[in-house]
Structure formats: C-alpha cells, structure tokens
Amino acid sequence: MTTEQTxxxxxxxxxxxxxxxxxxxDSIPELDVRFFEQRDRLDWHPGLxxxxxxxxxxxxxxxxxxxxxxxxxxxxxxxxxQKRFLKFLNAEFEATPRREFANYLEWAANGLPNxxxxxRVREISFDRSAFKxxxxxxxxxAQHIALGIGLSPFLPAWADEQIGDDCFHSSTxxxxxxxxxxxxxxxxxxxxSGAEIMLHLLSEGRHTPAEIRWVSRRPNFEPLDATPFxxxxxxxxxxxxxxxxxxxxxxALVASQKLAADGASASTLRALYRRIYAMKYLEDNDVDIGLxxxxxxxxxxxxxxxxxxxxxxxxxxxxxxxxxxTIILATGYTFKFPEFLAPLKDRISxxxxxxxILGDDFSVxxxxxxxxxxxxxxxxxxxxxxAEPQLSLTAWRSAVIVNALLRKPHFDLSLPPSLMRWSxxxxxxxxxAGGAVSIAG
Numbered sequence: 001m002t003t004e005q006t007x008x009x010x011x012x013x014x015x016x017x018x019x020x021x022x023x024x025x026d027s028i029p030e031l032d033v034r035f036f037e038q039r040d041r042l043d044w045h046p047g048l049x050x051x052x053x054x055x056x057x058x059x060x061x062x063x064x065x066x067x068x069x070x071x072x073x074x075x076x077x078x079x080x081x082q083k084r085f086l087k088f089l090n091a092e093f094e095a096t097p098r099r100e101f102a103n104y105l106e107w108a109a110n111g112l113p114n115x116x117x118x119x120r121v122r123e124i125s126f127d128r129s130a131f132k133x134x135x136x137x138x139x140x141x142a143q144h145i146a147l148g149i150g151l152s153p154f155l156p157a158w159a160d161e162q163i164g165d166d167c168f169h170s171s172t173x174x175x176x177x178x179x180x181x182x183x184x185x186x187x188x189x190x191x192x193s194g195a196e197i198m199l200h201l202l203s204e205g206r207h208t209p210a211e212i213r214w215v216s217r218r219p220n221f222e223p224l225d226a227t228p229f230x231x232x233x234x235x236x237x238x239x240x241x242x243x244x245x246x247x248x249x250x251x252a253l254v255a256s257q258k259l260a261a262d263g264a265s266a267s268t269l270r271a272l273y274r275r276i277y278a279m280k281y282l283e284d285n286d287v288d289i290g291l292x293x294x295x296x297x298x299x300x301x302x303x304x305x306x307x308x309x310x311x312x313x314x315x316x317x318x319x320x321x322x323x324x325x326t327i328i329l330a331t332g333y334t335f336k337f338p339e340f341l342a343p344l345k346d347r348i349s350x351x352x353x354x355x356x357i358l359g360d361d362f363s364v365x366x367x368x369x370x371x372x373x374x375x376x377x378x379x380x381x382x383x384x385x386x387a388e389p390q391l392s393l394t395a396w397r398s399a400v401i402v403n404a405l406l407r408k409p410h411f412d413l414s415l416p417p418s419l420m421r422w423s424x425x426x427x428x429x430x431x432x433a434g435g436a437v438s439i440a441g
C-alpha cells in the first residue's frame with residue numbers, strides 16, 4: 001500500500017491485543033489507522049485448540065467491554081449477531097469454551113475495516129518525521145507503531161538440537177496428536193497446556209499411547225490461583241502500584257506470582273485425575289501413566305528413534321532416566337526482539353533481561369522524537385505485572401494507548417481507591433467511630 005499519506009498509527013500483527021486496539025480505534029474516525037498481519041486471517045492459537053478446552057478468564061474480559069461497553073465489537077454483541085445469546089446463557093458454561101472465544105475474535109477481525117491480512121512486515125525504520133514500514137513489495141509511513149505480534153514459543157536449551165516431527169512445542173499440538181498411536185510419549189510442562197494435552201491423550205474414544213509421562217519442574221501439578229484477592233493483581237490499580245517499583249523488585253514479584261497466571265485450571269486437573277482413576281480402576285486399560293512432578297530435564301539424547309531424558313528430582317535430589325518416542329514441550333512462551341525492528345535496535349532501550357523498557361502508556365523508551373511512539377502490547381510482563389500477557393486488562397491497555405494517541409482522556413480511566421493497600425503510604429478508607437468515612441494515609 002505505497003502511499004504519500006502518513007497513517008496516524010500502523011499496527012503490526014493482528015492477535016487479540018492489537019485487535020482490541022483496532023476495535024477501540026474503530027470508534028474514532030478522525031484517526032487514520034491500519035493493522036497489518038502476515039497470515040490470511042485471524043486464527044487464535046490453532047495448534048492448541050483441543051476439544052473441550054476452556055478460557056481461564058471471564059468472557060466479559062473481551063476486546064472492549066471493560067472500557068467501551070457500548071462498542072459493537074463486544075462478546076455479547078457477537079452472541080447476538082450469531083443469534084445464540086439465550087442459548088449461550090442456557091448452556092450455563094462453567095467457563096467459556098476456547099473455541100467460542102476464538103470464533104468471536106475471528107468475527108471481530110472479519111468485521112473491522114482497519115485490518116489488512118496477507119501483509120508481511122519486513123522492516124521498520126524512522127526518518128525525521130515518521131516511521132517507515134516496508135512490506136514484501138510496498139511500504140507506508142506512520143506517526144506511531146503498535147506492536148502486537150505476540151510471544152514466541154520457549155524452548156529449553158536441551159531442545160534446540162532435538163526439535164522435529166517427534167519433539168515439538170505445544171503450539172503445534174493439534175496437527176500432530178492424531179498421528180501418535182502406540183508410542184511412548186513425554187509431556188514436559190506442568191501448566192494449563194500440559195494438562196490439556198494429557199487429558200486429550202487419555203480421552204475416551206481415541207487410541208491412547210502405550211506409555212505416557214507428565215514431567216514438570218513444579219513441586220506438584222498445581223492449580224491456577226483464581227481466588228478474589230489474587231485476581232486483584234489483574235486490575236489497573238495494582239498495575240499502577242507495580243509500575244512504581246524498581247526493576248529487581250518487579251521481577252521478583254512476577255516470579256513469586258506464577259500460579260496467579262500460569263497454573264492449570266482446577267476443572268482440567270479434576271477431569272484429568274478422574275480420567276486416570278477410571279483408566280486404572282474401572283476400565284480394562286493397561287496404559288502406563290507416570291506423573292513426575294518436581295523433575296528438571298537436564299539432558300536429552302537421541303538414540304535411534306528414541307530419546308533418552310535425564311532428569312534431576314527436586315524432591316530428593318536423585319537422578320532419573322526415562323525414554324520416549326515423542327516429546328511434547330508445553331514450556332510456554334517468551335519475548336523475542338522483533339527482527340523487523342533491526343534498523344531501530346540501537347535506539348530502543350532494553351533492560352538487562354532483554355525486555356523493552358516501557359512507559360506508563362505502553363510505549364517503548366527510545367531515543368527518537370517523543371511525539372512518535374512505539375507501543376508494545378504483551379511485551380511488558382516485567383513492566384506491568386502478571387496481567388500483561390493475559391486477556392484480563394486487554395481493553396484497559398487499548399484505552400490507555402488511545403488516550404496517548406489523542407493526547408486527551410477520550411476514555412475515562414480514572415481509578416477508584418484500591419481494595420488492597422499495596423504500597424507503603426497508600427491511602428485507605430477508614431471508618432471513624434462516629435460512622436463517617438475518612439481517608440488515612
């Protein structure tokens with residue numbers, strides 16, 4: 001789309017987070033924006049779209065509802081458009097099916113006019129007045145950039161030389177699982193993805209492997225902490241307090257809050273335990289199931305068609321060896337500096353962990369003109385806390401960025417007093433003896 005006109009904002013990548021930003025900007029016609037995606041459509045985590053997989057958060061934490069509830073791009077608007085609002089309510093889902101939410105995202109992507117698919121971004125540079133975005137054949141200019149390309153699959157160091165058809169990341173699971181029969185399979189990773197893959201491998205009606213091992217570095221197969229006070233970590237008020245901390249303290253807090261964002265849902269663990277119970281005690285089933293928590297895989301060697309995994313047992317300090325024909329790596333995701341930002345790499349500030357240094361408006365710190373922003377979505381867990389890669393604050397983050405673009409509070413993001421007193425000296429509401437409410441600092 002070579003053009004002399006300069007966009008107000010060029011979005012790179014169309015996943016849930018940039019899609020939320022696009023949905024918010026759809027209500028602001030005075031801004032000229034465009035979002036570019038290399039794929040031919042939005043297809044949310046297709047490699048992990050296993051049957052019966054559920055969201056781990058409320059459907060109300062959709063693209064827009066938290067900050068723009070009258071938007072035509074809400075999940076409820078989707079249900080009405082599909083003519084199944086009442087049927088969805090009648091189903092009384094304990095958790096929204098992930099396929100339903102994926103369909104909602106695709107519906108929004110098909111309807112929003114400011115998205116452009118089949119467009120790969122090759123390079124982003126900056127001249128004196130604008131960013132230059134180069135595609136395979138065309139280019140455009142933009143005053144601001146919004147990075148929404150997502151995270152990259154994380155691979156343990158020992159997996160680098162083993163990746164292939166029989167050792168792969170969980171992000172490609174669905175297209176590989178049906179071809180696995182009569183094998184010895186090891187699933188590495190004790191979070192939600194690992195639990196879902198285990199449940200699928202052991203599900204009724206499919207040919208289960210002869211032997212399966214579930215390996216996790218965690219002391220046990222632990223549930224996501226979704227209790228009310230833990231969910232306070234997923235609020236703008238908490239992010240506001242978190243932002244004021246030093247880098248070391250922020251990193252330590254994120255590490256300590258792992259199960260707030262990265263545990264398996266209790267319902268999945270319950271279903272998996274019940275399935276294993278039925279297989280062992282109620283069915284004539286000889287599948288060899290091994291549950292191996294508190295194990296750290298330290299070395300993997302390929303021996304012919306098999307892998308030998310050497311593990312350290314964190315419970316008693318021992319060393320164990322298991323073998324497998326297939327290894328599935330449910331090892332999560334990590335931030336990688338985008339290759340297309342190479343021309344700007346020396347101008348962008350990163351911390352000692354290799355992450356962007358981000359401002360309060362989700363903009364990357366760089367040495368260019370302050371009136372030109374590079375907004376980074378889902379690239380600041382160490383800057384904003386455990387909520388950053390989750391859906392919970394998607395709409396709020398988009399509204400923050402829109403306000404920064406417009407340089408005015410288009411969306412009302414004023415914060416009420418927090419229920420939690422996070423920082424020393426935070427104001428709290430105190431009820432006096434006479435019943436009046438005062439504020440104590």
